[in-house]
Amino acid sequence: MSAGAILASLLRQALPACRLLDLGLPAAPLLAWWPEALCGLAEPALLPPAEAALLGRFRHGPRRLPVFGLDPAGDAAVLAAAAGRPEAPLLLALPGAIPSALAPAVEAGALLLRHGRAAGLPPPPGPGRGRIMLLAGPVARIERWDLLLPPAAVEPVFARLHDAAQGLAAQLGGGRAWQIGGRLVTPGLASLGMLGIGAERVPPLRLPGAALWHDLPGVPEAEGLPLGAARRLRLLLGGMPARGAWLRLRLQGLDPARPPALLLDGVRLEAQLRAEGAAHWLEAPARMRPGQASIAGLALPPGAPEAAVLLALEFAA
Amino acid sequence: MTAARDALTVWTPLPPERNGIADYAHGLLTGLARHYDCRAACADWLAEAPEGVAVLDPALAHRAAGPRALHQIGNNPGHGFVVRGMRRMPGVTTLHDPGLLHLYETMGEPDPVIGAGMQATLPGLAAVYGRHRREDGVQSRANHLLFDLAGEVLARSRAVVVHSRFARNRLRLAHGPAATAHVAVIPHVLPPSRMPARGAARARLGLDDDTFLVLTAGFATAAKRFDWLIAALDTAIARGAITRGATTRGARLRWIHAGAERAEEYGLGAAIAARPAVAAIARVTGYLGAAALDDHIAAADVLVNLRFPSSGESSGSLARAFAAGTCCIVSATAAYAELPRDAVLQLPLTGAPRLLGETLRALAEAPARAAEIGAGGRRHALAEMALPAVAARYRDVIEASLDRPVAGPAAPGPPPLLVLDAASSLRPPQVAAALAGRQGRCRLLLAAPDLPALARLTLDRPGLLASLLPVSAGLLATRVVLAPQPGLLLDLALGWAA
Known part of the structure; x- marks a missing residue:
């Protein structure tokens, strides 16, 4: 792949x-x-x-x-x-x-x-x-x-x-x-x-939020993909090489006290939230499955603010 | 090295969703995990599953899934995703409540799907009640008792599990022996967690030894007959059997409803307030988490768990009371009538309020008798409802059903074309007969000698299609055609969802 x-x-x-x-x-x-x-x-x-x-x-x-x-x-x-x-x-x-x-x-x-x-x-x-x-x-x-x-x-x-x-x-x-x-x-x-030759090398994947395939009812804006009132989001990534790396979502408008969950192919990952400027990285080690399009997921817990915006996605070391 | 185990995908609500089926499934998963590598497909991606059981997004549950699936369905608006999962990944289905009309209505199923479900239950009555529902918006409680909407679950499941012989017999009467040959009875399960000790639970609730606690639990619905309990308590107090909230032996009587009120279903608070004597001893807690509910059940002297009418639904509160050894009073009807006489007190439906009042007074006078009955209930439950035994019975049903065929999606290709002569004598029974037994897309040509004749027919019979089509037929499109014969070509969706 x-x-x-x-x-x-x-x-x-x-x-x-x-x-x-x-x-x-x-x-x-x-x-x-x-x-x-x-x-x-x-x-x-x-x-x-x-x-x-x-x-x-x-x-x-x-x-x-x-x-x-x-x-x-x-x-x-x-x-x-x-x-x-x-x-x-x-x-x-x-x-x-x-x-x-x-x-x-x-x-x-x-x-x-x-x-x-x-x-x-x-x-x-x-x-x-x-x-x-x-x-x-x-x-x-x-x-x-x-x-x-x-x-x-x-x-x-x-x-x-x-x-x-x-x-x-x-x-x-x-x-x-x-x-x-x-x-x-x-x-x-x-x-x-x-x-x-040797270890499999793949270019790092870095995608702006506005370019992602998603299942939200709205449309992307220049800065990213606004979640609006949605509590859940799926992202269609496509076929990925079967390798381990960090799956990261860059998000704006989160409440760090109510961190969202990160999922891959429907299963929750052990994710951590890391602040960077006014935004946060939600990240977890992940291993992609070959042979089918990978799907990332995001779930906001009850009480999380509604103004979150997905700025970018990364799958990289 | 551990041997690879078969995967089992369990479609179910889970805590923190506030219903008994979510709690039941959480406990059952603990037992099933001894037999399978379990995954729980749940609409709430953040739901709580037992340790070692992954929660899955239902939209992706089909991926890497084996042939083993289990669906937990009750008559609850939140269970629509389980029905949709059953359609795509058939397996064994637990019907916690054989009546699913409320679920189908609230999950947004189209009218023809509900009409098909009504027709599968009682074909003769469905034509009338279905038209009342479709054309006049008439929807009564009678619909929920008459039409169980379980036909799709029966047809699409490799096996169906219910918790009582009553529920199985009810399904058999409505759908026939052939359609229900794969229905198995597995009793409700005892909660996997240890129930708290009575003394400790009473201490946490601030109850002293002289308080006789009557408990009701769960969502307050009309079928739980709070009206009977309120009348029983009110009459008993008025007659002096319980004077100012105290029995003759000096015990203070209290009633706690450990659960939430659904005012739209039954105005419990208002009903209590209307009887000041009862209001003086009553309290409604609102929804309780599992630990607090267990405390209330373990602390109670009596759990009053009435149902009328009952469609065969099961009760998680009853299972908890059995586990705690708390005396239970149930209605002598439906699944509750199957419980052994030494395990519960069964209250006849006739004269229930008076008998209930006398029973409560008698138990309050002799709490040791209540404890004796509670011990009997616990013995029964340990023999029949222990988690390892129930999980093993589920495993047997799942394994035995793997090769059983189920109703599948419609075959690919153009939908079949049926032709009926659209003469002025054409009546609904003829159309219903032509469409009977069909599922999925279908084309029906109402043929006329020529187009002027078709025009006359539609002018002579306003509302022609609405009157002709059965309630299980969804009209997707109509076209006037000349070939293969002149007439009105109807594109129909029949029966269950594709």
């Missing part, structure tokens, strides 16, 4: 204008590392009803966009938001087949990021596409993805991805911790690998 974090970090730098729709739920491995990303399901019929009900709670951004794939009206709103800006091409991250509702977007030239080998699959509809093979993750568990994009974009995007990989490696243990290699095979075909 750490491949998703690496890939998302590289692609965000190489394709900064793109709007990502990660259709990898119930895992969604790229979502957490791409703060403005939309998310959804490629095959909602396979999802158990309880998981569908859970994912159906979440909304994102000022337009309260839902998870794609659960409701036709919601899907239309997501597509309108995702494809609404010509200067921001749509990048679809797909675990498998292309959902029929997305065929028009694919025909219109959306970029595709397909898990596994795309070489043997029938070409997607629409304009011809070049391919960058991407290999990422620890050397013991390498994941293969294919980025399908306009042929003319292969060379410049490959170059930007390569630069991004070098920069990310420098942040995460240096060149000795990574094998980075790749080449431009033809003008429309390239490959790039960023493989971790």
Whole structure:
């Protein structure tokens, strides 16, 4: 799962204008590392009803966009938001087949990021596409993805991805911790690998409160996500690497005498409250579970003030 | 190394929620934790579970859950999340109260779901009462006695646990032997904590040896017949049996209600105030936590625990009184009539206030007799209601039910299409017969020879659809169609929630 974090970090730098729709739920491995990303399901019929009900709670951004794939009206709103800006091409991250509702977007030239080998699959509809093979993750568990994009974009995007990989490696243990290699095979075909050596390294996750997927009735504001009168909050993080780190929520407007509880995947964590300026960090050691989207939770005790605002979320050392 | 144990997800309210089922579940979890790795799915994420039992957000309880689930349901507005959990993760359901109409109404279930529940209980009466409810908003106490709304729980559960043979028989009479073949009786459980000693409890409450304490407990509802107790005390005082609050042997009589008043259900305070002689010896404590409630029950000479009418509900206060060895007076009805004669005093329903007054006076004169009956109740409870035995019986029911099929969600695909000739002679029974036994989405075409004929029909019979559709049918949409036949196409949701 750490491949998703690496890939998302590289692609965000190489394709900064793109709007990502990660259709990898119930895992969604790229979502957490791409703060403005939309998310959804490629095959909602396979999802158990309880998981569908859970994912159906979440909304994102000022337009309260839902998870794609659960409701036709919601899907239309997501597509309108995702494809609404010509200067921001749509990048679809797909675990498998292309959902029929997305065929028009694919025909219109959306970029595709397909898990596994795309070489043997029938070409997607629409304009011809070049391919960058991407290999990422620890050397013991390498994941293969294919980025399908306009042929003319292969060379410049490959170059930007390569630069991004070098920069990310420098942040995460240096060149000795990574094998980075790749080449431009033809003008429309390239490959790039960023493989971790030794301990698994993942970029720290730091998300502003306003960018989080949440189940509150309101909308985020510039400073964060106001809880209003809500006593509970769930946050959809997406698929996370199976590793231990500190889960932290930065909150404003708390009463330290009535500290909230922090939950991960529905279970309360042993959390502590730490003041920092006018805000507080609510933090606990946590271990993410692979294979499913992680969900953080916050519960305010009776008598806690109603003016709390979630400023940020971190999952880091 | 410890062997891996099976996981059990228990959907339940827990303390600090103020109801007996939350307390019951807390105690039961302590016993079940000896058999399973228990997780408690609770709407209150900050609820208190026994040590070693994690409290789970119900929305995520399906994740990493095994096939074993237990749902604790009572007729309480706070138990809606348990019903919704049962729909998604079926397992064994404990019905603390076979009548669930109040729960369904307060958890926001749509009218057709309630109509379907009424129909499953008494199909003949549901058509009339359901229409009164749906069209005129008529809702009476009779509805709660006639319609138990337990049909969905019976159909969606691998097994159902009730606490008395009365409750099982009542379900069987309403729903038939086939639908209730998986209903098991497991007695209520004794609280896992040790009850306080009587002397210490009385000392904490400031009661001296000469005080004869009559206790009632729990939420004050009309069915607990406080009217009978008040009349009994008032009459006894008026007749001089208890003079100025003192019996002939000199004992001072006191009545404490250890619980909260729900004025909207029964105005206990007002009823007491209307009888000054009773008011002089009575006190209502308001809601008590477990420790304070235990003190009151252990300190009491008599727990008066009446019910009429009773739908088979169980009583946590009674279990606590058994554990404490406190003498209990119950109504000779429903589940209480099953208790052994040497374990409780059973009060006949006829002439209850007079008999209750005489009984209280007699016990106040001879408190040793009350203690004797209390000891009998404790012996019965230790034999039948001890936590290890009850938890083992739950385990047996859970394991035996794992392979039992339950009613599931509707099959994927387009909903079935039914066609009825929408002639002027079409009447509700024909529509009800066509829809009988169906659950989930359904399309019904009321076919007409042509569109002008359809228009005439709707003009001739204003309110056509409201009159034709049974109370268990929710109308989602209507369309006038030409194919496959001209007519009115109804998109319906039938029966229980999907």
